[in-house]
Amino acid sequence: MKLFDTMTREVRELSPRDGKIFRFYCCGPTVYGPAHIGNFRTFVLQDVFRRTLELSGVKTFHVRNLTDVDDKTIRDSQADGRSLKEFTDFWGDRFHDDCAKLNLLPPHVEPSAVEHIPHQIEMIRDLMEKGHAYASEDGSVYYKVASFDHYGRLSRLDQRELREGASGAIADDEYEKDSASDFALWKARRDEDGINFWESPWGQGRPGWHLECSAMCREYLGDTFDLHSGGVDLVFPHHENEIAQSEACTGHHMADHWFHLTHLLVDGGKMSKSVGNFYTLSQLIGAGFSPAELRYALISANYRQPLNFVAKDTEGNETFPALLGARQALQRLAKFEGSLLVKSALAKMPDYESALQLRDTASFTAAFEALLNDLNTPDALGRIFTAIKSISIESLSVEEAARELRGFRLVIEALGLDLPASGGPVEEAPAEVVKLAAERWAAKQAKNWSDSDRLRDEIAAAGWEIKDTKEGYTLCPKS
RNA sequence: GGCGAGAUAGCCAAGUGGUAAGGCCGGGCUCUGCAAAAGCUCUAUCGCGGGUUCGAUUCCCGCUCUCGCCUCCA
Structure with missing residues (x-):
């Protein structure tokens, strides 16, 4: 199977690096509300990708995370008067309901960010030891972008001129950073976080967003794996940051292939x-x-x-x-x-x-x-x-x-198309309607057109539709 | 402002250096007491202007317009 690779910008042949199982990671949803159909464009296409690969004879190992700790989940769970876990479990369940309805194959592993905080802390410690991260006075830890030579390769950042604050989302804690492009690995506890904080060597706080994927990729797929996927909006900064974290930490390149899905309009x-x-x-x-x-x-x-x-x-x-x-x-x-x-x-x-x-x-x-x-x-x-x-x-x-x-x-x-059941749902109609249909058929056979048409109208009034075939007829709910 | 993607029939959308898949809608036909269903079938010269070429929708240049991203949105 061939697929476009964002890193090299070319369509490349895919094959498992271990020759047996194609191991890939998809960035999952942040569970703070219902996923919308744009999110599902990404997940559905990733599902078609996996099915195609498997049907071509390649075994897969599919990891997709749930982001259940970040600014929005913490903020909205509190506004909701629920614990973070209750809140994210609720939306996680809704997400899984939708996935099942859309006929998505469940990932082989679906890790939760909250459950991998120790892995993330371990990674931060490692990055600090290697000189890629530094702690600020308030107890946050940032990744030092300038310390990673390859930063920006995926999104071709070297060819970009970032417009300051173009997203209108300059973090209020930016003054703590050495450089505007540095990003948080660990965010110090704030009052508005309430009870949602974890202990770390740098004080109480919570992990940064990008780090969870790096930690969980490494945990389930190893230092290097076959493919990493997500929506186009994740190319920068999310995936760029993941690469910086993972590669600086492991010393190995992260993924052989980058699969990004364009947005739904x-x-x-x-x-x-x-x-x-x-x-x-x-x-x-x-x-x-x-x-x-x-x-x-x-x-x-x-x-x-x-x-x-x-x-x-x-x-x-x-x-x-x-x-x-x-x-x-x-x-x-x-x-x-x-x-x-x-x-x-x-x-x-x-x-x-x-x-x-x-x-x-x-x-x-x-x-x-x-x-x-x-x-x-x-x-x-x-x-x-x-x-x-x-x-x-x-x-x-x-x-x-x-x-x-x-x-x-x-x-x-x-x-992955779940085709509508074919065949006549005659038996599903109410007995009343079935009886009328039988009477109409008899009238029709007798060429009693007026009775036949009248009965068809009655059936229609009951919400059902007659469809004659060569041999007989079927009843369908009126659309 | 920077980076990127794109402009194909009423709508959605593939594709190719040699005169354009498919789906929906609409038209016609077959079937049918009528209707529905079903089946068959018809409908585009590919944003605009140049260039390269025997030949471009497909390559190059310019223009217009659209969309996305630009530090925590799939």
Whole structure:
């Protein structure tokens, strides 16, 4: 599999450095509120990445952290009147709910920052001994950026001219630092932190943000590992700082590959609460959409391109055209899958496990190859539909149908799409409606059109829709 | 101001130095008592101006516009 590497700015072949297991780290969420669909663009694409790698025959070891101690979690937990742990557990659970709904494979390890404070303290001590860090008078510890020669390589900082305070977020403790670019490894306890502080050789306080990832990467993946990933906004300063910490500490280069995901835009602009275009999975589900529909929308553009999530139609109404489109596309895929399943005479739909074992892409080879080629999800989707059009299910033998179904399922599993169940949900309708439907069918057979139409209207009034087929009919909830 | 990404049909979005995947929507057709569903099918010369080339949407230059980042946002 090939993937663009932020460090070298080129598409490079991936392979596990130990020849066996591809070990990678993804920066996880800060659990202080609901994750939004932009966060999930990153996590979903990382999931597609992992699935593609595994389905190509490579075993993986996936670590993704939870940031459960920082300014925001401490501030908001107190405002909420809950302990930091109660607060972050709550939002961590919500995050996991969303991940499950979106069909994300759970990471093999999901470390918590709070639980690795000793590891972080150890790393700080090491950095101080090696002359890369210094303590300030108030008991904070800072990383001395000037002490690390390679600083800025990832984000090409040497070619930049940083605009002072461009983010409007100059820390109030900056005067404690030797240089504006130095960053905190350990932050001294402040009154507003309340009971949220930990003991350290430099006094009470809490770890800085960047350090947790360095410490947990080292703990679970070692000094050097295969790939590190996160949203583009993390390139600088977060990942730059991680590299500085880890490499200065271990003396080894940190990751072989850097995988960054471009942001999601909503209606052409950045998502923000004040603009009112801030969406969460729960909100979209509440609006009647499925997680799979969101997942489809999120993979419909290349990960290196900004994706414009269209929430409002041309009249400015919040009708979510992007999700409506995804729904139609998903139904076509489900329909194809259902027909193929019937023709194949397989007892059950091939799943991720069976795809991992057989790895036969049949007519969907080009689609899977699109994923192997720098994770080109939109190209893969296009090739899936092209392949579907080229397949005439009626003319396939049972064996051919089974093979095509496995190929189709492999690519669908790589994308992690949870297709809507196909087939007639007749039995799910209330007995009343089923009875009316049977009566209508009888009337229709008798060519009693007026009764037939009247019964169809009654069924519609009950919220159900009749769809006639060649052999009979199906009942669907009215959309 | 610096760095970076990008401008492809009504919308979303791939791709290529030789006249542009796919999805949605819309149109047409088939099927059908009607309708729905389903299937088939139709719709672009690739932001603007130059240049290189036998030939550019694809390479180079300029312009316009959009978006992101610039110390704790995925």
